[in-house]
Amino acid sequence: MRHPSTLPRLLILLISLSVAAPAMAANSDGASVYTIGVLAFRDAEETTAQWQPTADYLSTQVDAAEFRIQALNYPDLEQAVATGDVDFVLTNTGHYVRLEAQQGITRLATLIAEEQGQPIRQFGGTILVLDERNDLQSLDDLRGQRLLAVEEDSLGGWLAGYGALRDAGVEPFEDLASVHYTGMPHYRVLEGVLTGEADAGMVRTGVLEERLQSGELPADTLRVLAPRKTAGFPFAHSTRLYPEWPFSRLGHTPDQLAEAVTIALLSLPADHPAAREGGYHGWSAPLSYAAVHELLEELGRPPYDRTVAITLRAYWEARPDVLLGFMAGLLLLSGLAALYYRRLTRRLSLEVEQRRAAEGRLRAHEARLAYQAGHDPLTGLPNRTLLQEHLDEAMQQASQREGLVAILFVDLDRFKNINDSLGHRVGDDLLQILGERLKTRFKARTVARIGGDEFIAVIDDAAEHQELEARARQLLELIAEPFAVGGWTNLQVGASIGIALFPEDATEAGELLTQADAAMYEAKDAGRNTFRFYRTALTDAANQRLEIENRLRHALVQNELEVFYQPQVHMTSGKITGIEALVRWRDPERGLIAPDVFIPLAEETGLITAIGDFVLREACRQVVEWDRQGLPPLEVSVNLSARQVAAPGLLHQLRQVLHESGLPAQRLTLELTESTLMEQADTTRGTLQQIKGLGIALAIDDFGTGYSSLAYLKEFAIDILKIDQTFVRDLPEDRNDAELAMTIIDMAHNLGLDVLAEGVETQAQRAFLAAQGCDAWQGYLCSRPLPAASLARLVNDHEPEPFARRTPVKAAMAPRRHLRS
Incomplete structure (x- = not known):
């Protein structure tokens, strides 16, 4: 292929600069919303759903910037890049190489895929044949055979295999009986080989393993022809490996924005929701795509497709007038160029120096990013x-x-x-x-x-x-x-x-x-x-925990959870004025499973959020149902887990539950542990204050077992302290427990708080607590936690036992609406 002379190239350069400059200025408008164009080789909505979490992650990491996904097919994405309608591009490896050569986009990071639970940065092509075809053992055996591939531009589904065949001395379009393309998805190739449409098929690595793992393809049906094994790469492949998808920028994208996006991508943790939704492990520094360039150039694929050469002699014989005019124009342009040459030389020299300096800074920055990607920022140790x-x-x-x-x-x-x-x-x-x-x-x-x-x-x-x-x-x-x-x-x-x-x-x-x-x-x-x-026994224990977790997930779907209720008794009147809602799990095979078996596991796995939501809705609904049945109005206490407190939608959920159930907010109390209140004080302070604004009361559960802070009790306007049963169990005989209980009750009343004692099992315990001014109690002395129907019968049959109690010294400091009625 002949190259144009220097002067025509200079002319083309000047024309290109004059056309591109206005577009670049128009694109540099400083807008705060940036678009990521993503190649949609599946459904556009599915592609958007897959990558929007990554865009949302970038929006949280980059100041004053919001990112959105635009899923486009090949032609639309190329048009959007050409017109500057997108700021970043995420496309497959072969397409990126074409856009890099034709549109000048620049890669910022390379995708790290996740396959079989491990991160991989490469992929390749796999040539598959029926396992029973003993006559096909090498690539050379494909001569005279029929071949299926995905499509002409598919790197893993055709081009990589095309190059492997040529390296093996097999020219596909000359030595094979036929080559046909199925189009996306890759599974069509597998189906064609299985049904006998072809003798062999080319797909991307991982497609065969995915079908085998899902059970959609029986084992020992297809095998990889001429398999290669590469350390750190989980799939057998028939071709060399190439880097995964790149994340790229356009020329008009601001440098500071591109740098911030690069840092954010390289810092994305593997367990982040964006990575899980996107189905990948994370991002690495930009890899080299030289191997892809070499392959496309070898095969004559864009941007290296061959053009027809036209000789000067042939054009002179056909159109001498045009050629003479063109040569005159070149001579004129040469004169103008000579006048401008010195100024242009100075400018270019300055630009070269600036570019070298920028490249040096970029290399240093890439080195820092590579180090940060593999090291812990606090200790400098490997991560x-x-x-x-x-x-x-x-x-x-x-x-x-x-x-x-x-x-x-x-x-x-x-x-x-x-x-x-x-x-x-x-x-x-x-x-x-x-x-x-x-x-x-x-x-x-x-x-x-x-x-x-x-x-x-x-x-x-x-x-x-x-x-x-x-x-x-x-x-x-x-x-x-x-x-x-x-x-x-x-x-x-x-x-x-x-x-x-x-x-x-x-x-x-x-x-x-x-x-x-x-x-x-x-x-x-x-x-x-x-x-x-x-020891192997540790794995057995872990497997048992995993089994319980899976059964618990199933229980949430199959409605195997129930809410039990333990009555709370007013100390002076002896009436049942409230209940605490407690979750129980009735497994169809194992019967009723104790909370201490599954609640800690639910906390670890995050299932506690779904369990807490269920208990809250069911408890509020049940109390209103009891009102309709004519039971005395009961206040209900519901435990709130640390994950629920930290959830951003908690306030909306509470409003929705109260509205749907019809329960007045003044009859709902949310119980938090001391550790939850102290560990999340800074992040949940506003949330708890808004909860108080709804009229919902707050209680500290198991008070005295954690790191108590009087400042937090005052700051968050806690209504109720619940004395943990460990301090009640040995009352009144244990002197230390007795003094601690008296101290808690006096302190709470001095702060204007109500006190409820848990785990009361004897009359002696009740009498002691009443004498100290405790406001209410719950425990086996009244009842164990009961199902809803049993609790209703207990309330109807309950005979109040009034009990005199000491009047708190500072009871008048603050009105109490929950336990002193």
């Missing part, structure tokens, strides 16, 4: 992503030399107490000092921080258990050395360590980390500040 790479490498090397790799999973003991009592600044300083200790004084292949107060040490130079035990003890001693932080000179912490071994315990990195985590929890159960090796 989970880099740990995964180091662990995979250590396991591969250990397999070659038949050695072992040990994972030491470290979790600091009661580190939360330091954050709660001394502040997060002190906790962060302590973690920084500990990170430096581990980095410089503990011998390990890798020491990483994977979050919070959790660290991982990878040891690959120990030959036996005794040596690992010595290293674990050394690690405990190193952590136990005093810390000088926050004004403390001798602050100490302990740690619990779980140890798992490769290949003795597991052969996969993720499974090894899970087993070490389980062993760490066993060390905590053993008294903390010790270590434990992994």
